[in-house]
Amino acid sequence: MGWAELQTTDVPKAERFDRWLDLLSQDLAPTHIASEHRGDFRASTAALELGPVNVSVLSFPTLTSVRTPQLIRRSDPELWELGYMARGTVVVEQARNQAQIRPGDFLLYDTSQPTQMWVTEGGRIIISSVASREVVYGFHPFRGFRPGSGCRLRT
Template identity: 45%
Template structure:
């Protein structure tokens, strides 16, 4: 089962339930201040799944108010983007002078580095949501998405890419079939790819965005294009620029603002996929050079040198270490 219940306040005496919940969620999410009229007997539960770099949490709890002020951000900030999916009830959310009301099925994206206030409500006093914590490095947005009008954002979860993402999250929290460690990493990658595509799609549809935000949208589209074409050994800055109808210089400038080059990012993503496959028992019978070629690195000696520079160990030795200890 992907989501495993790790905490239920029913296992605590009534006077300790609310404090226990506050303490746990400060560790599993980010430190926040809570208030709730149900604090005297707070019945809640929390389930969690680690999908590689992505963390998914399913929460059920009474209505409450969550506040993350600047002083808590200065004390602790994991630098995450958080996607919340409302499953039961509704939520009011405020961040960076933007206010939203999210209903059941809506997707809400926000930033742990900016103060926020959230309120959850439900007619039967039982609220439920799923949160996805994604490291900022995995979602290619500008350094200050709030200032660029990108975040927070209320994203559609009923159709299209949003519907696909919502379906994946619902499956994860309801499916009881076991997942291998390698499967969880792959699913985490799927969640990030869908979220990246959804944000890029929604930004592209907004005709009122400033030029810098449009550039950020193009950057996300290029990142998604690279992920889809990593297996093509001919993938290059020129083919990427041509596919997006921009000059090579303009495409390179987008990456330079992120402290990268296009060629360097392609190499980094290919090596990362190779590293994952080398550690995956499902690919144990495949030669190292075949795995490298599958990700667009057809020259074994070049691949071996690049892998060792990136990870400090030869690919064959890395495979043996991860599969056999």
């Protein structure tokens, strides 16, 4: 069980954004991230490994995140990520679907698919990541499912 944590205010201003990105790329799927707050990036992340599941808590200012086909080809951890939006608003686009996620909403996405996210207000999100090979399921979350559908981790 591993634990990693970063408060960017503990790091010199010039290094904050890059250090935050480094930690994210270790715990989540690599993405291109841009922020107008890069010069004084105030964010935090904490990540915990719980067997096949990783849990991350991220707090950040407005930003954009893009996971391109090129990044997927270069590094595809083949994860499903379930996010709970605790604060802020994010617009997510994946598989020709777009949704606005607000506080109290959940988001499920596949790191093997191109994704764009626009955080329009500073946010806080709790993300649980699990390798898709660890999940036994009878539906594909991006092709629709009916009530009562579900999945479980392999044991």
